[in-house]
Amino acid sequence: MFDLSPQDWTAVALSLRVAAVSTLVALPFGIAIAVLLARGSFWGKSLLDAVVHLPLVLPPVVTGYLLLISFGRKAPLGAFLADHFGIVFSFRWTGAALACGIMAFPLMVRAIRLSVEAIDRRLEDAAATLGANSGWTFITVTLPLALPGIIAGMMLAFARALGEFGATITFVSNIPGETQTISAAIYTLIQVPGGDADALKLVVISLVICFAALLGSEWMARRATARLHGA
């Protein structure tokens, strides 16, 4: 079963890395945007909401192409980042992580936003009367109470990133060892005669990873919820 070719193992490892990095890097932004959308009232809020949800409704190819024309090496944003910070996205695994992070972002924001909206704000008032300023209140009350939603959001983002295909392949192509994730590797294998057997192995592996991620996050979310309700 597990006599995969080194190239396939590379794809598995790369997928895990891309999914983990995109989830972790997206997390602080996801929390910030979720809190802004849950709590803020400002001009352009519905516009921000729409922009955040865009990757969910746009064809992934369109998202990938938009990334290509803004973060490609010749594109203004891509050139700026490369020249000033040495960050290159085009045809690198970092670009795959960027594409996955953006595709997964709406799911992450939705989950966190729901849990932030469900928080009893009177607990934050209580923290204020006990001497906590807004920063400490956020860290010691808001974030811990939103934890189940944060875990759910991370899990959804991770799973979405593992499954991402269209935007990634459009933006950073399908380079073995650099941008070829499991999905891209499966796609490549079923294009060649006799590749079906290897493709099936990768399919099984991605099933296992996704199951493990789901069960693990379910377990963590249950523990976090139990902690909130006094176990």
Add this chain to the structure above:
Amino acid sequence: MDGTARNGTPPRGLAMLAVQVEKTLGDAFFLKASFTSTSRATALFGASGAGKTSVINMIAGLLQPDRGRIELDGEVLFDEAERIDLPAFRRRIGYVFQEGRLFPHVSVRGNLDYGRWMSGQKTDDTAFRHIVDMLDIGHLLDRRPGKLSGGERQRVAVGRALLMRPRLLLLDEPLASLDVARKRDILPYLERLRDGAQVPMIYVSHNPAEVKRIASRVVCLDAGKVIAAGGPELLDAAHIDVLA
């Protein structure tokens, strides 16, 4: 333990609270209240909807008055004319909420220590022991608030507010969510608190019997206005009864 401080003059050095606030709440409710308190336990008395909670929320800094001035111990907490509005977290006013509002994600001990952490005070084991013993919550320290009974929860809430070393303690109907038997259990703790802890309290209630047991001074609110202020005997006057 007995009622020596209840009807006498306030001991020297007790906090002086002066409140004079106005606020429009909702469409038709206009709150305009002014009173002072120098006593160890002052009750804000009135029917539900009279504006009692709004008044103490303004004292705590959780609700901003439209106009007016709030002063505690000579320090201005709020003054609309001078544009002073000290944020709630700097006021050092303890607040016991009607529903307790304990943090569900930390233990009872974590709740009790929260105010001390946030105000950067050192651990004071003597004070901790004293308050924990007074409220009889020592056996609950490692539990989570979700596992407490209503009466236990309110005692922990009182302890949490006291352990931040407040200058003033606000209690908003702390017994309202409890059944009669629980109320009877907790009242003695509140009396101990009034007599033992050197913190003046503002006690919000719509229950004349409670107010008579706890307070030495009563401010009566009706429809957002102060209609009477004086000693607890005020509650025996016929026209007050219609409020409760």
